[in-house]
Amino acid sequence: MSMSPSLNQTVIPAMTVQPSDSRPPAPASxxxxxxxxxxxxxxxxxxxxxxxxxxxxxxxxxxxSFYYPSEDRSILECLIFPYYQLSREHQRIVFVGTAWYTHGYTRMFSRKIYTTVDPNPANAAYGAEQHIVDVVGNLERHIAPGSVDTIFLNGVVGWGLNARDEAETAFAACYRCLRKGGHFLIGWNDLPEHRPFRIEEVESLGKFQRLVFPPLAASEYLIDNEWRHTFSFFCK
CATH class of the missing domain: 1.20.890 (cAMP-dependent Protein Kinase, Chain A)
Incomplete structure (x- = not known):
């Protein structure tokens, strides 16, 4: 039986709830x-x-290697990452945003062509051997268009990527760097102070299709804790 992800179908598991997009966005504080x-x-x-x-x-x-002890990181590291570690279709992976708790991801993707991106030179120590010191909006300066299988943009929206125009540029750059059928994951906090804009209102994201991620059986998955971290899955 095929385990390929399906498109344009959203199934929300019982343990999750829909993100609270009915709430008006508030400025980041x-x-x-x-x-x-x-x-x-x-x-x-x-x-x-x-x-x-x-x-x-x-x-x-x-x-x-150290890992951050949180529910959302457990979902990322124990459910999401293994899917891509075992996938033969996803060999070229880009991870945006590095810190001490992402240091071990280089080992987790040691069998892949793994690249990390962060604009802070001090965070290069936590990145991959192939590390890019730049904003994700400039990704095409470093990576050929249509050459990437998967891009992770986790914990960046509302934590550095705070302006909608910057998000337009960033999402568009990710789209162009991904191959056709490539996956784009955005991890964000559904809290007013960390949601300076609604990602679905970013026009460049509209080029993607929603992707139902098999291990979670959902195209959007919320961890309903104090951080309300949400994983949104897309496909080019």
Whole structure:
């Protein structure tokens, strides 16, 4: 039986709910975002946070890999990534946005042609050997059009990609770099302070088709926690 993803069909599992697009978008608030991050990090306490960062720094210094303990990262790393790791159709993969908790993704995609992209030079240490220091909107300056099988844009919208015109450029660049049938995943937080625009209102995204991702049986999947992280799947 074929396990190929289907297009233009949305099936939402019982454990998820539809993203709250009925709510009006609100301007991004760095203060609210930082307060949420501070509260999340503070759950370990001062000593716990200090030990955590010490462990991360030591681990990376000795070529270790660390992962972020959150529900959305578990879905990404344990359900979404394995699909592409095992797929023969998806060999050239681009991952946008690097940090200490994405450092291990290079190993996870060691059998693929894996490229990372981040505009911050300091984050190159967490990227792949083939790392691009630039914004995703300039992807075509570094990658040939129609040459990529999969692009992950997770945790970028509302966390750096905050202007709709920049999103227009970024999504259009991703579309042109993907081959026909290539996959485009956007991971975003369905919260007013991290949703500076609605992704479906970005015109360049309209060039894509919705994709039902087999392991999740959905084209859009919401983790209904404090971050309301949502995975949206598209196909060129």
């Amino acid at each position: 760095p203060d609210i975002a930082q307060a949420r991050l501070k509260g999340m990090r503070g759950k370990r306490g001062v000593v716990g946070d200090s030990l955590h960062w010490l462990g991360v720094r030591l681990g990376i210094a000795y070529n270790g």
